[in-house]
Amino acid sequence: MLTVPTWINGCAIDSSNNQFSSLDRGLLYGDGVFETIAVIKGKPQLLSHHFKRLEKACDRLSISVQLSLLKDELGLFMSTCCQDQKPDKAILKLIVTRGCGGRGYNPSTATEPVRILQWHDFPDYHKTFSLQGVSVIFCKTPLAKNPVLAGIKHLNRLEQVLARGEWNNSAIQEGLMFDTDGHLVEGTMSNVFLVRQGVLLTPELNQCGIEGVMREHIIALAKKLGIACSSATISRAILEKADEVFLTNCVIGIWPVRKINQMTYPLGPVTRLLQKNNEF
Amino acid sequence: MLTVPTWINGCAIDSSNNQFSSLDRGLLYGDGVFETIAVIKGKPQLLSHHFKRLEKACDRLSISVQLSLLKDELGLFMSTCCQDQKPDKAILKLIVTRGCGGRGYNPSTATEPVRILQWHDFPDYHKTFSLQGVSVIFCKTPLAKNPVLAGIKHLNRLEQVLARGEWNNSAIQEGLMFDTDGHLVEGTMSNVFLVRQGVLLTPELNQCGIEGVMREHIIALAKKLGIACSSATISRAILEKADEVFLTNCVIGIWPVRKINQMTYPLGPVTRLLQKNNEF
Numbered sequence: 001m002l003t004v005p006t007w008i009n010g011c012a013i014d015s016s017n018n019q020f021s022s023l024d025r026g027l028l029y030g031d032g033v034f035e036t037i038a039v040i041k042g043k044p045q046l047l048s049h050h051f052k053r054l055e056k057a058c059d060r061l062s063i064s065v066q067l068s069l070l071k072d073e074l075g076l077f078m079s080t081c082c083q084d085q086k087p088d089k090a091i092l093k094l095i096v097t098r099g100c101g102g103r104g105y106n107p108s109t110a111t112e113p114v115r116i117l118q119w120h121d122f123p124d125y126h127k128t129f130s131l132q133g134v135s136v137i138f139c140k141t142p143l144a145k146n147p148v149l150a151g152i153k154h155l156n157r158l159e160q161v162l163a164r165g166e167w168n169n170s171a172i173q174e175g176l177m178f179d180t181d182g183h184l185v186e187g188t189m190s191n192v193f194l195v196r197q198g199v200l201l202t203p204e205l206n207q208c209g210i211e212g213v214m215r216e217h218i219i220a221l222a223k224k225l226g227i228a229c230s231s232a233t234i235s236r237a238i239l240e241k242a243d244e245v246f247l248t249n250c251v252i253g254i255w256p257v258r259k260i261n262q263m264t265y266p267l268g269p270v271t272r273l274l275q276k277n278n279e280f
Numbered sequence: 281m282l283t284v285p286t287w288i289n290g291c292a293i294d295s296s297n298n299q300f301s302s303l304d305r306g307l308l309y310g311d312g313v314f315e316t317i318a319v320i321k322g323k324p325q326l327l328s329h330h331f332k333r334l335e336k337a338c339d340r341l342s343i344s345v346q347l348s349l350l351k352d353e354l355g356l357f358m359s360t361c362c363q364d365q366k367p368d369k370a371i372l373k374l375i376v377t378r379g380c381g382g383r384g385y386n387p388s389t390a391t392e393p394v395r396i397l398q399w400h401d402f403p404d405y406h407k408t409f410s411l412q413g414v415s416v417i418f419c420k421t422p423l424a425k426n427p428v429l430a431g432i433k434h435l436n437r438l439e440q441v442l443a444r445g446e447w448n449n450s451a452i453q454e455g456l457m458f459d460t461d462g463h464l465v466e467g468t469m470s471n472v473f474l475v476r477q478g479v480l481l482t483p484e485l486n487q488c489g490i491e492g493v494m495r496e497h498i499i500a501l502a503k504k505l506g507i508a509c510s511s512a513t514i515s516r517a518i519l520e521k522a523d524e525v526f527l528t529n530c531v532i533g534i535w536p537v538r539k540i541n542q543m544t545y546p547l548g549p550v551t552r553l554l555q556k557n558n559e560f
Contacts, residue, residue, distance in 0.1 A: 003301075003303070004303065006302055008302065013302070020300050020301065020302045020307075021283075021300065022286055022288065022293070022300040022375075022396050022398065023283070023284065023398075024307065025441075026307045027300075027304065027306045027307045027375070027377075027435070028314075028375075028435070028437075029310070029435065029436075029437035029438065029440070029441050030309070030310030030435055030436045030437060030438055031437070031438060031441050034308075036383070061438070061441075061442070062445060091383060093383060095302075095307070095308075097307075098441075102400070103316070103371060103373060103398075103400045103403075104403070104444075104469065105437065105440045105441045105443075105444040105468055105469060106444045106445070107441050107442075107444065107445040108445065108448055116302050118302065118303075118383075120382070120383045123383075123384070141428055142426060142427075142428065143426075144424030144425055144426035144429070144488075145424055145425070145460055146422060146423075146424035146439065146460060147422075148421055148422065148439070148442060149424070149438060149439070154438055155307070155308065155309065155310055155438075156309075156310045156436035156437070156438045157308075157309035157310060157311070157385065157436070158309065158310055158311060158341070158429060158434055158435075158436045159426065159428070159429070160309070160385045161305075161309050161311050161341075161378075161385045161387050162341070162387075162428060163385075164384075164385035164386045164387065165342060165386070165387045165388065168388055180425055180426060188385055189384065189385060208424075
C-alpha cells in the first residue's frame with residue numbers, strides 16, 4: 001500500500017490506524033480544498049500566502065475549518081517530519097474537506113471539517129527546465145467556465161487529470177489549457193505568463209483556473225521591478241505572437257517555455273530578470 | 281465516527297481495518313465515478329442500466345476497472361447486507377476511483393482502481409412528495425459547460441454541493457440548476473422533465489448534467505406509452521410556460537413539481553400516466 005507520512009486531524013496515521021473514512025465528502029464529491037507548499041531546508045515557503053488562499057477557498061465553499069488549529073498542527077507536523085528526515089527540499093500537502101456526511105449533496109449534513117497533512121518527496125525535475133526552458137503542448141481538454149468555482153484550489157480536478165493524461169512523453173513538461181471559448185487559462189499544474197512588447201500578461205482567472213500563490217508573487221515582484229503587468233483575456237493568436245512565455249508554480253518556481261508544439265520562443269530578458277529576482 | 285457497511289476492493293472494513301487511503305485520487309482530485317442504486321426487497325433496481333452507465337463513465341475517464349469483479353463483489357455484498365438486515369428498501373452506493381497515486385495529476389501514475397460498496401438507509405421521503413408533488417426553487421449556482429465531463433456521474437460534484445447549500449428549508453424539496461448560459465439542466469439530485477402541449481421535454485445533457493438512469497428509463501417508458509418525447513435546449517421562459525413539470529431519479533422515482541418559487545403547476549395527466557406505469 002502506497003503511503004507517505006500523514007496526519008489526519010492532528011493524529012499520525014499508519015496502515016493499522018488509518019482514520020480516513022470512505023464517507024468523507026472530499027472523496028464523495030471533491031468537497032474540499034488543498035494547498036501544495038514547497039519546503040526548503042525545513043521552512044515552508046510563502047506559507048502566509050498559502051493560508052490566505054486556503055482561507056478564501058474555505059470561505060467560498062462555506063467550510064468552517066479552524067485555521068489556527070491547522071496552523072498549529074502544521075508546525076508540529078513539520079518538526080516531526082524534519083526530525084525524522086531532513087531533506088533540502090520536500091513538499092507539504094494540505095487538504096481540508098468538509099468532513100463526513102450521509103448520502104446526499106446537502107453540505108449542512110457534514111460533520112466537522114477534516115484536516116489532512118501529507119509529506120511528499122520533492123519532484124526530481126531536471127535543472128535544465130528552469131535554466132534552459134521546457135517544451136509544452138496545447139491540451140484538447142477544455143476548462144469549463146464557472147465564476148463560482150474560479151480561482152480557488154478545490155478538489156474537483158478532473159479537467160486537469162484528463163488534460164495531463166493527453167501526453168505520456170518525457171520530452172513534454174507541461175500542457176496549456178484553454179477555456180471552452182478558446183481563451184488561454186493556465187497549464188495543467190502551473191500558471192502561465194507571456195511578455196509582449198515589454199509588458200507582462202497573464203490570463204484573467206475570474207471564470208476558471210487556479211490563482212496560484214507563485215502567480216501572485218510574480219505579479220508583485222514584477223511591480224517591484226517596474227515591469228508593467230496585467231491580467232487579460234488571451235487568445236491563442238496572442239499567445240503565439242508572444243516574445244516570451246513562462247510557467248509558474250510554488251514547486252517549479254519559473255520555467256521558461258522554449259517550445260509550444262512546433263513554435264519556438266527565446267529565453268528572453270523579462271523572464272531572466274524575474275528568475276534572477278525570485279528567491280523561490 | 282460515522283460508518284455504514286462498506287467493502288473496499290471486496291473486503292469488509294471497520295474502524296480497526298479501514299483500508300481507505302488519503303492518497304486515493306478519488307479524494308485528491310475527485311478522480312472517479314459513482315452510482316446510487318435503489319434496493320427493493322433485496323433486489324438492486326435497474327442494475328444493468330447502472331453498470332452500463334458506470335462502464336461508459338469509466339471509459340470516458342480511462343479508468344480500467346474490472347467490471348466483472350465488481351459485479352461479483354456486489355452480489356456478495358448484497359447477500360451479506362440483506363442477511364444481516366432485511367429492509368424493504370435500502371441504497372447501494374458504488375464508487376470507483378482511479379486508485380492511489382503520488383502527488384500530481386498524471387493519471388498514469390495511479391495504482392489499480394479502487395472499488396467501494398456502501399450500504400445506506402433509504403431516505404425517509406414523505407409519501408406526499410410522489411403523490412401530491414413537491415416545491416422547488418431556482419438555484420443561483422450555475423453548472424459549467426464542458427462536453428468532456430457532461431453526462432457521466434463523476435466525483436467532481438462541488439456545483440451540486442453549493443447549489444444544495446442554497447436552501448435549508450424543509451418545505452423545499454429540490455433546486456433546479458441552469459447552465460452558465462441560463463438553460464435549464466437538472467435538479468441538484470434529479471433530472472427534470474416538462475410537458476408542453478402533450479409533448480415530453482427534457483434538457484439535452486451534452487454540455488453538462490448527469491444522464492440519470494431513471495431519466496433514460498422514463499424516456500423509454502414514454503416511447504412505449506406513445507408519448508412524444510425529446511431532449512432539447514430549454515430556457516427558463518419555456519419552463520415557466522410548461523403544462524406539467526416533474527423530477528426523476530432512481531431513489532425518488534417520479535416527483536411531480538407543484539410549485540417553482542411562486543409559480544404553481546398542476547399534477548397533470550402525462551405525469552400521472554408515467555407514474556402509473558413506472559414500476560420503480
